[in-house]
Amino acid sequence: MTSFHGSRLYVFISYLIWPGIFAGGLVGAYFAFQSPSRLLWFNVVYFSVVATIALFERLMPYEQTWLKRDGETFNDIAHTLLNKGGVQIAAAIGTSFPIAVAITARPAFESPFHLWPTHWPMFFQAILGLIVAEFGLYWAHRLAHEKLSLWRFHALHHSVERLWVINTGRFHVVDSLIKIVLSQIPLYLLDAPLPVFLWIGAVTAFVGLLTHCNIDVRTGVLDWVFSTPRLHRWHHSKVLAEGNTNYGENLVLWDQIFGTFFNPPRPSSVDIGITGKVAKSFWGQLVQPFSTKGYRQIIGRNPAKQAKPAVEVEAASGEVSAAATPAVPAE
Numbered sequence: 001m002t003s004f005h006g007s008r009l010y011v012f013i014s015y016l017i018w019p020g021i022f023a024g025g026l027v028g029a030y031f032a033f034q035s036p037s038r039l040l041w042f043n044v045v046y047f048s049v050v051a052t053i054a055l056f057e058r059l060m061p062y063e064q065t066w067l068k069r070d071g072e073t074f075n076d077i078a079h080t081l082l083n084k085g086g087v088q089i090a091a092a093i094g095t096s097f098p099i100a101v102a103i104t105a106r107p108a109f110e111s112p113f114h115l116w117p118t119h120w121p122m123f124f125q126a127i128l129g130l131i132v133a134e135f136g137l138y139w140a141h142r143l144a145h146e147k148l149s150l151w152r153f154h155a156l157h158h159s160v161e162r163l164w165v166i167n168t169g170r171f172h173v174v175d176s177l178i179k180i181v182l183s184q185i186p187l188y189l190l191d192a193p194l195p196v197f198l199w200i201g202a203v204t205a206f207v208g209l210l211t212h213c214n215i216d217v218r219t220g221v222l223d224w225v226f227s228t229p230r231l232h233r234w235h236h237s238k239v240l241a242e243g244n245t246n247y248g249e250n251l252v253l254w255d256q257i258f259g260t261f262f263n264p265p266r267p268s269s270v271d272i273g274i275t276g277k278v279a280k281s282f283w284g285q286l287v288q289p290f291s292t293k294g295y296r297q298i299i300g301r302n303p304a305k306q307a308k309p310a311v312e313v314e315a316a317s318g319e320v321s322a323a324a325t326p327a328v329p330a331e
């Protein structure tokens with residue numbers, strides 16, 4: 001394994017994994033969307049991608065401790081399925097939910113504006129849709145970090161101490177709903193057709209799985225376009241000024257425009273997590289943000305004493321802006 005790790009083949013494969021899995025997922029999605037049971041086949045493709053990523057996490061892990069914390073990675077998954085089905089359900093909902101909402105809501109919504117360029121090839125319509133949706137996703141995510149009233153829901157996603165494929169769907173349902181509303185409403189108003197929503201859903205699903213994977217991928221120039229594992233690991237960092245960056249869900253365009261893009265020339269942090277505590281059980285996690293006690297547990301301190309000054313970090317790249325360092329409990 002050591003010789004494989006240092007080999008040219010290893011480097012070659014590490015460059016190939018991200019674009020290969022992403023493209024493979026999209027090809028699968030293309031066929032799924034042609035079928036009468038779009039959602040069913042899309043989920044088949046989705047879980048095939050999950051299986052592929054899980055395999056590469058064992059073959060080429062980015063962080064050994066995330067893999068070997070207990071040496072029971074596959075047992076973990078089995079226990080997750082058996083005892084903590086909520087995590088799996090959350091993963092499936094996080095993936096298919098936006099698509100399911102669009103399939104139901106899109107035909108029922110008649111926009112007063114007909115601004116969408118329906119004459120464009122679907123490829124370009126999908127790119128436009130991604131950019132528009134990403135604006136809502138960016139601000140939903142950024143506000144979830146900058147406003148404690150929203151962080152109470154988003155903290156669940158950041159409470160993990162290792163990143164791997166199973167973390168992808170770990171979002172509080174309120175957090176997910178806010179993202180769906182902010183990303184989809186502009187598209188309804190612009191009168192984007194259903195296939196645009198489907199492709200955005202597909203891209204979001206596969207980019208999401210890849211951003212959380214514990215695979216030693218090399219993404220090079222892709223870091224300047226997509227939310228890659230390298231960028232997203234910074235986002236999960238315990239260091240405030242590193243964590244409050246890279247809010248992009250699929251694209252990093254809005255991070256670049258609003259000054260929160262962070263990609264210093266060093267390996268991304270493996271020290272991830274939050275200061276506060278989230279409940280242990282699935283149901284506990286769901287209800288925790290709604291009580292004062294739960295809220296205090298989540299933020300890890302009394303909200304009245306929250307006036308924590310923004311931290312400026314002299315990052316190697318110097319790319320962290322003041323706007324990227326709000327008072328959020330991730331230290």
Ligand SMILES: [Zn+2]
Pocket residue numbers: 141145154157158235
């Ligand atoms: Zn976040």
Ligand SMILES: [Zn+2]
Pocket residue numbers: 157212232236
């Ligand atoms: Zn994440």
